[in-house]
Amino acid sequence: MEAYIGPQDPACHAYGHRRTARTEPLYGPPGTAYVYFTYGMHWCLNAVTEPPDYPAAVLIRALEPIAGLATMRRRRGKEPLCSGPARLCEALGVTGALNGVSLQRGVLRILEGTRPRNRDIVTGPRIGITQATNWPLRFYLKSSPWVSAAR
DNA sequence: CAAGTGATTAGC
């Protein structure tokens, strides 16, 4: 995942408190989905992280597909299934219809699971951005094949 | 490496 840490982050969609129709969900409560459409064809899923009116979120870049593999394969049509922010949205069927919904209750939820040990979490520069390119706000598991396939 | 693709945004 990658953090987009708010008004002072030039790579954040809400940089400088930019508040438009698109960025509105970022100003909602933590646990809100922020789903945006980019490059004319891809959806990307974020989870809002800060209290209302402080627009910050994390972009989900990869996950380990555990259940519903057949459905994911049908939606994606190819591998990898969930390595990459737009791939994972396609595999999970996430679209703009879920923009602004709660990720704590509803059809799309982020559950509390087994937390990785801190020493297994690695940081690095965020991918694919043109601003603040070397801020170490990408967090991932070094030994995870799913994130390595996410570039 | 470049193309595809269209919403979003800033700037007239």
Add this chain to the structure above:
DNA sequence: CTAATCACTTGC
């Protein structure tokens, strides 16, 4: 209104 940009993926 116009034009530039874009937190990506795929196929050369």
